[in-house]
Amino acid sequence: MARVRTEAKREAILETAAEVFKERGLDGTSMSEIAKRLGGSKATLYGYFPSKEELFVHVSLGVVSKQILDMIETMPNRAADDPRDVLLNVGRQLIRRVSNEDAITAYRLAVAHGRIGNLGRIFYDAGPGKGLKVFAAYIEAATKAGHLSAADPAAAAHHLMALFESETTYRRALQLDDDISPEEVEHTVTRAVDVFLAAYGVPKASQATRE
Structure with missing residues (x-):
């Protein structure tokens, strides 16, 4: 039976x-x-x-994904705010969460066992995929509000995610760093936001004209 x-x-x-x-x-x-x-x-x-590794990924995703989604899901509602403030705030919290040990271990396992039980897709859809959708919704709303300029919000969301993770995630995943200090998080996020706004930001004068 x-x-x-x-x-x-x-x-x-x-x-x-x-x-x-x-x-x-x-x-x-x-x-x-x-x-x-x-x-x-x-x-x-x-x-x-099917395996302890897959179970661990699901456990970690349940915790980390909820923390991240609770943190970023209100981003589209802040489209009228200064994007620098919004992105710095989100970036600081995001990096702290995705670089903690459980999140990094889940990422490693999803990469190593991605084709087993469709684990790679499960990890992506429950984690980065949801984050990218929220980022895209925020970028689209902020563009309509005249604070950003992104012809393709989905592509801009990928760029933003990559910038946030560029200096930390891979180093943690490859075990090159044991931890990331608050000072490193601050510098990393500030540089990421600077680069993103250099590409997608709208000069203050232009924002004032639209308003």
Whole structure:
């Protein structure tokens, strides 16, 4: 008789796994321990998540994606504000979250196991893909408000995301840096915003004329 998968069971697995990963880290966690705490079998666990690595990515995405989306989803509502203020604020918070250890580990695993269970697509859609959509919506709204000038908001969103991550994400992913100081975050984000506004910003005089 085929086992019936339920969303409630899936959420219970994610919740239990999050507790174990938090206590023991990825390397110190086993599927046996998660199943034991869950009160079920490893077979049931594997029926939902084919590997410990995939389970970790889903757990990390659930935490990091919610934090990031809660932070950036109001960006389009700030289209009338000074874009420098909006982007600096978002950039600082974004870099801190995407460069933390769990987020970086999830990124590494998604790259390494991307074709297993469509993990790469799952990671992209739940993380960067959602962020890019919000960025594009903000850029389009800010362009209509006369504060930015982007003929292709979707392309500009990719540029913005790449600029924010250019000095930190790959170095963390490749384990070249153990951490990023608040000072480094500030300098990195400021440079990224400067470059973005050099390409897509509107001179203050032009903004005043439109207003």
